[in-house]
Amino acid sequence: MSTVMKTTRDVKGIGLSIPRPDGPDKVTGQVQYVADLNPRGLLHAKLLRSPHAHAKIVRIDVSKAKALPGVRAVLTAADIPQLKKKAPTRAHAVLAIDRVVFAGQPVAAVAADEPAIAEEALDLIDVQYEVLPVAADPLESMKPGAPPVAELGTEADTSEAQAHGSIAGVSTEAKPSKAVNISQQARLQRGDVAKGFAESDVVIENTYRVPMVHQGYMEPHAVLAQWDSSGNLTLWASTQGSFNTRSEVADVLELPENRIKVIPMECGGGFGGKIRALCEPITAVLAKATNRPVRYVMTRKEELEAGMPAPQVIIKLKTGAKRDGTLMAIEAEAILESGAYSGAVLAVAGVFLASLYLFPNFDVKGFEVLTHKPSIAAYRAPVAPQTIFAIDSQMEQMAKKLGVDPVEFRLRHVQHEGDKMANNQPWLSNGAAEVLTRLAEHPIWKKRAEWKASAKDGKLRGTGISLGGWLGGLQPTGATVRLNPDGTLQVMTGQVDIAGTNIALAQIAATAYGVDIDKVKITTGDTDVAPVTGLSAGSKTTYTVGVAVIQAAEIARKQTLEIAAKELEASVHDLEIEDGKVVVRGVPDKGITLASIGKKGNLYMSKVEPVIGASHPAFSVQAPAFCAQLARIEVDPDTGEVTLHNFVVAQDVGKAINPAQIEGQMQGGAVQSLGMALTEALMYDDKARLTNPSLLDYRKLTSADLPNIETIIVEKPAPHGPFGARGVGEPPIVPAPAAIANAIEDATGVRLTHLPLSPERIALAIAAKS
Amino acid sequence: MAKQVLSFTVNDEPTEALVQPWDTLLDALRERIGLTGPKEGCGTGDCGACTVHFDGKPIASCLVVAMQARGHNVRTIEGLGKPDALHPVQAAFVKHGVAQCGFCIPGVVMAAAALLEENPRPTEEEIRYGIAGNLCRCTGYTKMLTAITEAAGASAGRRS
Numbered sequence: 062m063s064t065v066m067k068t069t070r071d072v073k074g075i076g077l078s079i080p081r082p083d084g085p086d087k088v089t090g091q092v093q094y095v096a097d098l099n100p101r102g103l104l105h106a107k108l109l110r111s112p113h114a115h116a117k118i119v120r121i122d123v124s125k126a127k128a129l130p131g132v133r134a135v136l137t138a139a140d141i142p143q144l145k146k147k148a149p150t151r152a153h154a155v156l157a158i159d160r161v162v163f164a165g166q167p168v169a170a171v172a173a174d175e176p177a178i179a180e181e182a183l184d185l186i187d188v189q190y191e192v193l194p195v196a197a198d199p200l201e202s203m204k205p206g207a208p209p210v211a212e213l214g215t216e217a218d219t220s221e222a223q224a225h226g227s228i229a230g231v232s233t234e235a236k237p238s239k240a241v242n243i244s245q246q247a248r249l250q251r252g253d254v255a256k257g258f259a260e261s262d263v264v265i266e267n268t269y270r271v272p273m274v275h276q277g278y279m280e281p282h283a284v285l286a287q288w289d290s291s292g293n294l295t296l297w298a299s300t301q302g303s304f305n306t307r308s309e310v311a312d313v314l315e316l317p318e319n320r321i322k323v324i325p326m327e328c329g330g331g332f333g334g335k336i337r338a339l340c341e342p343i344t345a346v347l348a349k350a351t352n353r354p355v356r357y358v359m360t361r362k363e364e365l366e367a368g369m370p371a372p373q374v375i376i377k378l379k380t381g382a383k384r385d386g387t388l389m390a391i392e393a394e395a396i397l398e399s400g401a402y403s404g405a406v407l408a409v410a411g412v413f414l415a416s417l418y419l420f421p422n423f424d425v426k427g428f429e430v431l432t433h434k435p436s437i438a439a440y441r442a443p444v445a446p447q448t449i450f451a452i453d454s455q456m457e458q459m460a461k462k463l464g465v466d467p468v469e470f471r472l473r474h475v476q477h478e479g480d481k482m483a484n485n486q487p488w489l490s491n492g493a494a495e496v497l498t499r500l501a502e503h504p505i506w507k508k509r510a511e512w513k514a515s516a517k518d519g520k521l522r523g524t525g526i527s528l529g530g531w532l533g534g535l536q537p538t539g540a541t542v543r544l545n546p547d548g549t550l551q552v553m554t555g556q557v558d559i560a561g562t563n564i565a566l567a568q569i570a571a572t573a574y575g576v577d578i579d580k581v582k583i584t585t586g587d588t589d590v591a592p593v594t595g596l597s598a599g600s601k602t603t604y605t606v607g608v609a610v611i612q613a614a615e616i617a618r619k620q621t622l623e624i625a626a627k628e629l630e631a632s633v634h635d636l637e638i639e640d641g642k643v644v645v646r647g648v649p650d651k652g653i654t655l656a657s658i659g660k661k662g663n664l665y666m667s668k669v670e671p672v673i674g675a676s677h678p679a680f681s682v683q684a685p686a687f688c689a690q691l692a693r694i695e696v697d698p699d700t701g702e703v704t705l706h707n708f709v710v711a712q713d714v715g716k717a718i719n720p721a722q723i724e725g726q727m728q729g730g731a732v733q734s735l736g737m738a739l740t741e742a743l744m745y746d747d748k749a750r751l752t753n754p755s756l757l758d759y760r761k762l763t764s765a766d767l768p769n770i771e772t773i774i775v776e777k778p779a780p781h782g783p784f785g786a787r788g789v790g791e792p793p794i795v796p797a798p799a800a801i802a803n804a805i806e807d808a809t810g811v812r813l814t815h816l817p818l819s820p821e822r823i824a825l826a827i828a829a830k831s
Numbered sequence: 832m833a834k835q836v837l838s839f840t841v842n843d844e845p846t847e848a849l850v851q852p853w854d855t856l857l858d859a860l861r862e863r864i865g866l867t868g869p870k871e872g873c874g875t876g877d878c879g880a881c882t883v884h885f886d887g888k889p890i891a892s893c894l895v896v897a898m899q900a901r902g903h904n905v906r907t908i909e910g911l912g913k914p915d916a917l918h919p920v921q922a923a924f925v926k927h928g929v930a931q932c933g934f935c936i937p938g939v940v941m942a943a944a945a946l947l948e949e950n951p952r953p954t955e956e957e958i959r960y961g962i963a964g965n966l967c968r969c970t971g972y973t974k975m976l977t978a979i980t981e982a983a984g985a986s987a988g989r990r991s
Binding site for chain 1: 863925928930935
């Protein structure tokens, strides 16, 4: 980024918990999501999905389905000329051509007058499959001779890693080898690990496993597509990035981007799962075939069976230290199971394993492995919770074995600004040590011995702590700020407001321009009108779009003051904006209202230019953001049930622009992290078919499972962030699995390395030990 | 199969709708009557996003066949409060900035409003169980508890 953000003006709007303006609409059911749209002539789409994880399609007969009254189109791959083999992403594999590669893959599509008719039509489609051997387990799938997943010669997809923009300097490569299902490899090395281990007094080795988990957004994927008579496509989408959706759909359907308008509707949660296109291309094709608006809404079963979950991550980890606590070496092999299409953020695992704590010698290998399962996507800090689960669990065990305080041990070795990351970039300013220190001062941590000793009724009690974070994403972005003829401000960006970022941006605009927050209206524009704006992902919305808004507001402010200077015959430097007026400092009755400046920009025959500030910055400086979490638990050793008594989150947010919104991020992220720790797993049988495709069996945490989540906001300003802010979305999903595993060990003496830390797993481990 | 006429009371208004015999109450409200406040998050009664009041009791409208509502009283989020005249639960949700993506919120608000109707002074545990049938992925529930606790005070105050 070229500009360091500074403001000399009043910052009183920053730091206030101002309720978001769309709050009343959200609590009264007025906000519209895609599935709420019901235009005249609407058709409903349904997809026929493969029951097999790997099969050849011998024949598809759609004649009976086409004959059903109310059916308007039935399509197979043969009807879509843009489809090609070797689809690099799931979006490109609109319908299976001659082979299905995961259970739930669409093979045919129907548009009909009513959803029930479309469903009936699916039953009438006759597909003859020839079932093929399945690669269901990543460790088996890595071996030569495993059933191939991708077509030979398919390129690996590294765009997700780029979308998250987090890791530079790590080359991930698509390596053709005898192991056909290894789609990407990466390696980070420094020093001599063999020598490091030889000189170690304590060496610990473990294999950590985190299953595929679903992002769990409450609104299933949904899209509405409609074409006009000139061949322009409009998509009403549930997306985290309308410009990204437009580019992907244009690429898949071979359309010019300016022929597609994506209107981002209210997004009912994304968490990384609504970055990549999924059902948009097929819905657009159905709308074209029928010349009618077509709406497709995924069912929850389809979401769980054929969404884009987080990868399974298996980490073999070996660490060594000297008796005095000096870290010597780390060796790791991280296997990311990506399902049927490449796309994992492989480098994140390597960088976190070898960079959060400083080992002089490291050798970290990463493999992306394909299997016959749904392909994966990002999930809030992709791969960070899984990786931190491994490295933090390991640090805890090392501290125990060395007989040192686990927090002091982490603080002794944790990175600081300027330390070299595994990819040789320097760590940037961050608050990792600060957030951990804050939790170490918390009474729940200080009184952990008393808590453990207070166990009664046959239960066991423990406390656990963990530290994790995110490097912070970057992406070019844009914003405009206009002064209206009545003196109000109009801010436009293309960013999708999922979690309340618009109120933070409005606060930023108000402060940077110099008006009250109630004079600011902020709009998320569609791809035809909004400035190009990156994804709402990577903890970078406020961090990057906030800077664009500051710059645009400052440009608008400068224009405003220049116009006022002419009108008032004063120097720009003597002017100030106060209470909706530009006034000359020290001469309170000499001024001009913002409304009259705004009016001059829109008057017949006026020679005054309208006030419009526009900014579209690109960025180069990330802002790493760290979070520490502290759990106080009770374990029933007979049933393995864990009861959470307290949970505390301390997070470095740089500068809290809207503390209430930030607390919401910290609490929600922590509960997702706890879900990954305790209950969540997509479970597959040996034929790679999902065995728990409902929200009854894919168990998310409810209000009855949880205590209130206590939040501690730490503010270590990000040098380039808007008013010092850092990203806040991702860090809180990272630490809980390790914090809970550490607490369980404190309570029971049992160390668990496979998630989720389910009652069954805990009870069996306790039984095996005693 | 021919459509059937469903006559019932929705948000205090006598209402008639043509529904299919297999339509759920949620389908009827959303697709036939245009009340899209109740959401479909799962269609199997696991997530609570479709919660409405059926003769004053909170139910998952995706699990009720539409014709079962004949002659009954249904209240949706649209009939609970308006943006300028919010129910105490809604007002507290706005004040505390509870909603993030907002998709679960209509269901949670309906569940909480029903809870307070039946139990104006619930304990923390009663609130936790009162909304345990409503999954939320964004908030972690903490701010919901704060808001419902505050609304309980306001509702009880209003009664006395």
